[in-house]
Amino acid sequence: MRGTGQGLRTLSRTLSIATLSLAITLAACGGDEGSGAGGDDPIRVGQIVSLTGNYSPLGTENQKSVALAVDKINADGGVGGRKIELTVRDDKSLPDQAVLAFNELKDDSDAIIGSPFSNSALATIPLVDREEIPYISLTPADEQINPVHPYVFVVPATSATYAEAALQYFQASKLSKVALAYDTKSSYAVAGAKGLQAKAGQYGVTVNPIEEFQTTATEFSAIFTHVRSSDAQALMVWATGAPAVALTKQYAASGLKIPLVLTGAQASKLFLDPAGPAAEGVVIASSVGVVGEYLPAGELKTAVDELTTAFTAKYGYPPPQFAQDGYSGVKLLAAAIEKAGGTDRAKVRDALEGLSLTTPNGTYAYSAANHSGLTTDFIAINMVQAGKFVPTEFSQEKLK
Numbered sequence: 001m002r003g004t005g006q007g008l009r010t011l012s013r014t015l016s017i018a019t020l021s022l023a024i025t026l027a028a029c030g031g032d033e034g035s036g037a038g039g040d041d042p043i044r045v046g047q048i049v050s051l052t053g054n055y056s057p058l059g060t061e062n063q064k065s066v067a068l069a070v071d072k073i074n075a076d077g078g079v080g081g082r083k084i085e086l087t088v089r090d091d092k093s094l095p096d097q098a099v100l101a102f103n104e105l106k107d108d109s110d111a112i113i114g115s116p117f118s119n120s121a122l123a124t125i126p127l128v129d130r131e132e133i134p135y136i137s138l139t140p141a142d143e144q145i146n147p148v149h150p151y152v153f154v155v156p157a158t159s160a161t162y163a164e165a166a167l168q169y170f171q172a173s174k175l176s177k178v179a180l181a182y183d184t185k186s187s188y189a190v191a192g193a194k195g196l197q198a199k200a201g202q203y204g205v206t207v208n209p210i211e212e213f214q215t216t217a218t219e220f221s222a223i224f225t226h227v228r229s230s231d232a233q234a235l236m237v238w239a240t241g242a243p244a245v246a247l248t249k250q251y252a253a254s255g256l257k258i259p260l261v262l263t264g265a266q267a268s269k270l271f272l273d274p275a276g277p278a279a280e281g282v283v284i285a286s287s288v289g290v291v292g293e294y295l296p297a298g299e300l301k302t303a304v305d306e307l308t309t310a311f312t313a314k315y316g317y318p319p320p321q322f323a324q325d326g327y328s329g330v331k332l333l334a335a336a337i338e339k340a341g342g343t344d345r346a347k348v349r350d351a352l353e354g355l356s357l358t359t360p361n362g363t364y365a366y367s368a369a370n371h372s373g374l375t376t377d378f379i380a381i382n383m384v385q386a387g388k389f390v391p392t393e394f395s396q397e398k399l400k
Contacts, residue, residue, distance in 0.1 A: 046105030053093025069330035163195030268320030
């Protein structure tokens with residue numbers, strides 16, 4: 001019996017040591033799965049972006065600026081001493097590929113930065129809801145935040161916000177009759193067209209005629225004919241990608257003299273370069289960061305200059321709208337993770353909802369009821385002059 005008792009005592013000591021060893025191991029590995037502290041582990045961020053396909057002009061600029069922001073943060077010591085590790089997946093400008101990319105990234109990512117293509121982003125939202133992972137969207141489609149999805153936060157000003165900024169400009173410019181043309185296959189364009197029509201009356205604006213086209217359209221003469229026979233004082237076009245360039249060139253040759261007004265999707269050299277001289281005099285809305293050189297000294301100017309200096313030094317041209325979005329998205333996410341004290345998904349979401357931060361896109365004020373963050377105060381209405389975006393008198397007053 002003595003031998004049996006000694007064996008039991010030995011076994012008990014062995015089990016106690018094993019239990020203690022297991023506890024130490026769990027503590028070292030962050031056994032509290034809800035803590036999200038991560039120790040020295042990298043912060044794993046996935047990016048879904050259109051690097052090929054119709055929306056690659058947007059996506060490549062997003063990706064450049066996201067990488068630039070990550071490099072800057074890591075060079076400065078990371079977030080809470082942790083470096084950001086970026087994993088990129090190409091959605092090929094296709095919603096189903098965005099879904100595949102999300103499924104590849106979700107298990108090994110602390111947060112995801114979403115596609116600039118509205119249709120791709122909208123395809124992933126149900127998955128974001130299910131997985132409950134912070135999702136920083138680089139597309140402005142209103143459906144992402146109306147209704148609010150708990151883990152989805154939009155970086156660009158929404159389509160409805162752009163529409164309201166345009167209406168403010170029309171009112172100030174005494175343009176009360178506006179023709180509208182929009183791409184029915186783009187969620188961004190559809191939301192913008194709806195937003196313009198919904199609030200037009202508040203600004204004393206009548207929208208007529210209303211013309212539709214699709215992303216594959218290359219000929220717009222019928223639209224110009226309808227506008228010419230109307231009493232419209234301006235034509236506002238909601239489009240993304242190639243149609244805007246073709247339409248602008250054809251508009252310049254159409255003989256129409258009323259202003260052509262485009263949106264933030266064209267606030268880029270990727271529109272200016274192919275449109276060439278036809279873009280002269282076109283009115284284009286954008287993030288304030290696109291016209292940062294006209295901003296007064298202050299916090300916003302400093303944020304814009306940080307991006308502009310680094311981006312121009314690396315790529316040889318100023319950062320377009322899509323670069324403003326990508327850089328701002330990383331800054332917002334990093335600030336939320338720092339505020340949350342780690343990468344616990346629910347805590348990062350809560351931190352985003354209480355976050356106020358000035359970025360190259362403007363000052364964000366997210367809340368539980370507002371996941372869009374930006375107001376019309378941070379949208380500039382510009383005119384193309386000598387191949388550059390120059391704020392209109394309307395916006396120059398606002399930017400003072």
